[in-house]
Amino acid sequence: MQLIRVLIVDDHALFAEALSARLGREPDLVVLPVAADVRRALALTATERPQVIVLDLTLGPENGLDVLDRVREHHPDVRVVVLTAMSDVDAIVQAIRRGAVGWLSKTESADLVAQVIRGAARRGGWIPPEVLGDVLRRLAGDDPxxxxxxxxxxxxxxxxxxxxxxxxxxxxxxxxxxxxxxxxxxxxxxxxxxxxxxxxxxxxxxxxxxxxxxxxxxxxx
Structure with a gap:
């Protein structure tokens, strides 16, 4: 069994701890200490070497997109899956442009989150089917x-x-x-x-x- 090291980046302590505990029951997922801000997320990415980061875009006064930018610059092999309460297409497109390979709502089941993490580790991605067409059309129109x-x-x-x-x-x-x-x-x-x-x-x-x-x-x- 190939183990997947997962870093959760979320400043909602109760949600992050519950997700960490749930994902930690998956035999192939190694869940690292939770990061609640950008500085901690980048430090843990450098020292703990996660394969997949599960990222909330709202980190108190900070923007999770900063994590995406820094990870893409310094750790391009790390896969980032956004898990957030935001759901608009503009936000999804912006995150993908900046390096995210997946997008999930916080209302999704932990089983789906685990499935998407595994897919991301295998170079796959995930966008909610109901917005996938709109997202792809927007991205396809971006190339100058x-x-x-x-x-x-x-x-x-x-x-x-x-x-x-x-x-x-x-x-x-x-x-x-x-x-x-x-x-x-x-x-x-x-x-x-x-x-x-x-x-x-x-x-x-x-x-x-x-x-x-x-x-x-x-x-x-």
Whole structure:
């Protein structure tokens, strides 16, 4: 079993302690001491080396986006999942632009939080399905040089492009395997390869780049 080191950054002590205790019961999650402010979060990230940070964007008078900026600058391999009471698309888009790979409402179950943490550690991402389309459209319109994305896609093999198109179509790994007649392990390998070629850290980033380059969702079997 691969253990995942998780750092919770939240200034609501009761909520953070309850989440820490709940996630600590998961056999594959190692929950580190809770950080209640930006300074403590950055210090623990440097010393405890979490793989995933679960971050609230409201930290008293401080802004959780500062954690995102600093983590992306100094610890680019650390994955950040936002867990917050905020729910507007503008906030989600801003967080993703600054390096978040997932977004969850504090009303979601701890089971889903654990699932998203595992996905983030495996280079995946999560956006609530009900806002995913709006978020992707906003992100796809952000690129001032759309041809740059097309050039990157040109480096992919035909099979990798097929897998990426399936991702844009909203298919999960098992559904991609079924559509293309591949094993789930082969799909995972193609996904890892295309992410590396595109210099992307998550499926969400790769989908955004693909849409900027002109790929659009098609059929979903």
């Amino acid at each position: 040089e759309p041809n740059g994305g097309a050039q990157l896609l040109a480096d992919l093999t035909p099979r990798e492009r097929e897998v990426l198109q399936c991702m844009v179509d909203g298919l999960n790994r098992a559904e991609i395997a079924d559509r293309l007649g591949l094993s789930a392990n082969t799909v995972r390998t193609h996904t890892q390869n295309l992410l590396a070629k595109l210099d992307m850290h998550s499926a969400l980033e790769a989908i955004t780049l693909a849409m900027r380059a002109g790929m659009r969702p098609g059929r979903r079997d």
